[in-house]
Amino acid sequence: MPDTAAHPFDALTADAMRAGGSWKWSGQGVGDGVDRHGRPLIGAFVAEMDFPTAGPVVEAVRASAGASQFGYLADAWVADLAAACAAFWADRFGWSVDPERIRPVPDVMTALVATIEHFTPPGTPVLLPTPAYMPFLTVPGRLGREMVPVPMTAAPFALDLDALDAAFVSSGAKLLVLTNPHNPTGRVFTRDELRAVTAVVERHGARVFADEIHAPLVFDGRAHVPYASTSEAAAAHTVTATSASKAWNLPGLKCGQVILSNAADAARWSERGYLAEHSTATPGVLASTAAYAHGRAWLDDVLAYLDGNRALLRDAPLPGVGKEIPEGTYLAWLDASGLGLDEPPSAFFAREAGVVLTDGALCGGPGGMRLTLATARPVLAEALERMAAALS
Numbered sequence: 001m002p003d004t005a006a007h008p009f010d011a012l013t014a015d016a017m018r019a020g021g022s023w024k025w026s027g028q029g030v031g032d033g034v035d036r037h038g039r040p041l042i043g044a045f046v047a048e049m050d051f052p053t054a055g056p057v058v059e060a061v062r063a064s065a066g067a068s069q070f071g072y073l074a075d076a077w078v079a080d081l082a083a084a085c086a087a088f089w090a091d092r093f094g095w096s097v098d099p100e101r102i103r104p105v106p107d108v109m110t111a112l113v114a115t116i117e118h119f120t121p122p123g124t125p126v127l128l129p130t131p132a133y134m135p136f137l138t139v140p141g142r143l144g145r146e147m148v149p150v151p152m153t154a155a156p157f158a159l160d161l162d163a164l165d166a167a168f169v170s171s172g173a174k175l176l177v178l179t180n181p182h183n184p185t186g187r188v189f190t191r192d193e194l195r196a197v198t199a200v201v202e203r204h205g206a207r208v209f210a211d212e213i214h215a216p217l218v219f220d221g222r223a224h225v226p227y228a229s230t231s232e233a234a235a236a237h238t239v240t241a242t243s244a245s246k247a248w249n250l251p252g253l254k255c256g257q258v259i260l261s262n263a264a265d266a267a268r269w270s271e272r273g274y275l276a277e278h279s280t281a282t283p284g285v286l287a288s289t290a291a292y293a294h295g296r297a298w299l300d301d302v303l304a305y306l307d308g309n310r311a312l313l314r315d316a317p318l319p320g321v322g323k324e325i326p327e328g329t330y331l332a333w334l335d336a337s338g339l340g341l342d343e344p345p346s347a348f349f350a351r352e353a354g355v356v357l358t359d360g361a362l363c364g365g366p367g368g369m370r371l372t373l374a375t376a377r378p379v380l381a382e383a384l385e386r387m388a389a390a391l392s
Contacts, residue, residue, distance in 0.1 A: 007305055007377075009050075009051050009305055009376050009377070010376055010377055010378055011376070012050055012051070012375070012376035012379070013376070013378075013379070014040065014042055014379050014382075015040075017043070017050050017375075017379075018030070018031055018040070018043075022046075022048070023046055024043040024045065024046035024048055024050070024372075025043045027043075027045075027046070028043075028045065028350075028356050029041060029356070030042070030043040030356050034354065035350065035351055035352065035353060035354030035386075036351055036352060037354070039354045039386070040354065041350065041354045041355070041356050042354060042355045042356065042379065042382065042383045042386075043356055044355055044356060044357050044371050044372045044375070044383055045346075045356050045357050045358045045370070045372065046372060047133075047183065047246070047329075047330075047331055047370075047372060048246075048249060048251050048372070048374070049246075049249040049302070049330065049374035049375075050374060050375040050376060050379075051249060051302060051305075051374065052249075053248050053249045053250060053291075053295075053298075054248055054290075054291060054294070054295035054298035054299070055298070056290045056291070056293075056294035056295050056298075057248055057250065057287050057290050057291050057295055059290070060286045060287050060289070060290035061253075061283055061286070061287050063286075064282065064283045064286045064287075065283070069282055069283070069286065070282060070283070071282065072282070073104065073277075073280060073282055073285060077282065077285050077286060077289070078103075078104055078285065079099070080289050081102075081104060081255075081257070081285050081288055081289045081292075082099035082100065082102035082103075082257075083099045084288075084289045084292035084293040085099075085102050085242075085257050085259075085288075085292050086098070086099040086102055087292070087293070088216075088292040088293075088296075089215075089226070089259075092215075092216065092224075093215065093223070093224050093225070093226055093229070094229070095226045095228075095229040097259055097261070100266075101259060101260040101261070101266045102257050102258070102259050102260075103257065103258045103260070103269060103273060103277060104255060104256070104257060104258075104277055104280040104285055105241070105255075105256045105257065105258055105276050105277055105280055106254040106255065106256060106279045106280050106281065106284075107243065107245070107251075107254060107255075107256045108211055108213050108241040108242070108243060108256050109135055109139065110256070110276050110279070111209075111239070111241035111256060111258045111276065112136070112139060112177070112209055112211070112241065113139065113143065113276070114258070114269075114272070114273060114275075114276040115175070115207075115209045115239045115241075116140065116143055116145060116175060116209075117143065117272075118268060118269070118272040118273070119175075119207055119239060119265065119268070120174045120175045120207060121174055123144065123145070124145065124172060124173060124174040124175070125140075125145060125146035125147070125148050125171045125172060125173040125174075126140040126145050126146070126147050126148065126173060126175045126176075126177060127148050127150055127164065127167050127168065127171070127173045127175065127176045127177065127206075128140075128147055128148065128149055128150065128176075128177045128364075129149075129150050129151075129152050129159055129160075129164075129177075129178070129179075130149040130150065130151050130152065130363065130364030130365060131152070131184055131185065131333070131360060131363035131364050131365030131368060132149075132177070132179065132183070132184070132363055132364055133179060133183045133184065133211070133363070134358070134362045134363055136177055136179075136211075137149070137362075137363070137364055146171065148167050148171045148173055149364050150163050150164050150167045151163065151364075152185070155185075155322060155324055155333075155335065156187075156324070157182070157185040157187050157324065157333075158187070158193070159189070159193060159196075159197060161196055161197070161200055164176070164197070164200050165200050165203070165204075168200070168203075168204040168206060169204070173204075173206065174204075174205070174206045174207060175206060175207045175208070175209060176197070176201055176206060176207070176208050176209070177208075177209050177211065178197065178208050178209065178210050178211065178227060179211040179212075180194070180210065180211070180212060180215075180224070180225075180227060181212075181214040181215065181217060181218060181224065181326075181327065181328025181329045182328070182329070183211075183213075183214065183329055183331055184331050184333050184358070184360075184363050184365075184368075184370040185324055185326075185333045186324055186325070186326020186327055186328060186329050186331055186332060186333065187326075187327055187328070188218050188222045188224065188327040188328040189225070190225070191225045191230055194225060194227050194230045194234070195230050195231065195234075197227075198230060198231055198233050198234045198237075201237060202233050202237070206237070207237045207238070207239070208227060208234070208237055208238045208239075209238075209239055209241065210226070210227040210228060210238050210239070210240040210241065211241055211242075212224070212226060212227070212240055212241065212242045213241065213242050213243050213245065213246050213256070214246050214247075214328055214329040215242055215247075216246075216247035216299055217246060217247055217303065217306070217328050217329050217330060218327065218328040219303070219306070219307055219310065219326070219327060219328065220327065222327055222328065224328065226240065226259075227240065228240050228259070228261040229261075234261075235261040235262055236261075236262045236264075238261055239258060239259075239260065239261075239265060240258070240259040240260075240261065241256060241257070241258055241259070242256065242257050242259065243255065243256035243257060243288070244287075244288040244291040244292060244295075245288075246329075247291070247299055247302075248287075248288075248291040248295055248298070248299065249374075250284065250287055250288065250291065253281055253283055253284030253287050253288070254279070254280065254281040254284045255280055255281055255284030255285050255287070255288045256280075257288075258273070258276075305377075306330050306373060306374060308377060309330070309373040309374070309375075309377055309380050310325055310326065310332075310373065312377060312380055312381060312384065313325060313332055313371070313373060313380075313384065316384040316385075316387075316388060317388050318334070318384070318387060318388055318391060319388075319391055319392070320336070320338050320339045320391060321334050321335065321336050321338075321339070321387075321391070322334065322335035322336075322338070323335075326373070330372060330373045330374035331370055331371070331372060331373070332370070332371045332373055333360075333365070333368055333369070333370060333371075334357070334368060334369045334370075334371055335367060335368050336348075336367060336368065336369060337366070337367030337368070339391075344359050344360075344361060344366075345357075345360070345367065345368075345369055346358065346359040346360070346369050347359070348390070349369070349387055349390060352390035353383070353386035353387045353389070353390040354386055355383045355386055355387055357369040357370060357371055358370035358371075
């Protein structure tokens with residue numbers, strides 16, 4: 001059982017988080033909106049944590065400010081980040097990566113754009129298992145690429161291999177976007193599941209963009225398995241993207257990492273990757289280096305706290321709503337399709353409960369909602385109590 005004893009995070013209040021001004025607590029009317037009972041809205045729609053980040057990260061940002069380290073990235077800082085990231089992935093996930101094949105980018109979305117543009121044939125479609133992280137549904141189209149949704153199997157969610165195979169054939173796609181741990185369902189795919197994906201991808205001479213931004217956030221003794229680590233074939237057709245932003249709550253510092261698992265991709269990136277790397281923020285690189293190198297104790301504490309929040313959701317009475325307790329990430333998928341509402345369930349809960357969730361339709365899963373669990377436990381408890389009351 002997770003430890004649910006009092007924790008410093010419990011003292012965080014919704015009022016304080018609204019005052020902080022982040023998009024999660026100011027966007028979509030959360031900053032000054034109320035529900036039909038006059039209660040302030042609770043922000044639960046953005047995939048970020050409400051917790052203050054690790055002490056070593058704070059110290060790194062302060063040191064960078066004190067030294068006015070706001071210039072363009074130095075090679076030495078990039079090398080330090082790559083070494084820290086490689087050491088973390090080797091220790092945590094058992095995957096040894098040459099630090100020279102880890103490159104900085106502002107975020108995972110930048111890495112996806114670069115992968116589509118530089119590692120796939122022009123004009124070819126992109127396959128995306130759905131439900132999915134919302135921008136993945138729209139970014140390929142902005143690049144002139146068709147996005148082909150491939151629905152996952154019904155809960156418990158899994159990749160539909162037959163559907164993926166058929167979609168490769170019918171569309172001519174040459175890239176699969178694979179998110180693991182999965183946003184928004186919280187699935188952590190097993191090694192066997194990933195190897196089965198490799199067989200499908202290889203059969204069609206395609207590539208994989210592996211979004212592993214939530215890799216450090218897994219529960220119940222599970223292990224994150226980097227997709228590219230599962231075989232030589234997977235390593236040869238994969239571009240992996242990750243970041244310290246989810247695990248250490250650093251999204252605004254704009255620093256992610258691309259991991260290139262074969263020599264050909266590393267050479268191509270050295271020729272084409274300059275623009276993708278160029279907007280990476282220097283303070284973000286220094287902060288991410290500190291997170292990987294010195295923030296592990298903080299991360300373990302956060303995982304234990306999040307596990308308590310998972311238990312709170314598991315026990316919450318939400319009649320008529322299916323709950324997917326995440327195996328990884330801090331995102332839970334709620335299926336409200338059985339309620340028979342004549343409006344998106346997220347709209348119902350915003351109005352009736354004052355809880356602002358992500359509309360599942362934006363993820364390619366109408367009737368569902370994405371709930372962010374990474375908030376103070378009393379705030380999450382209030383959100384769930386309000387939702388339960390709205391249903392009753």
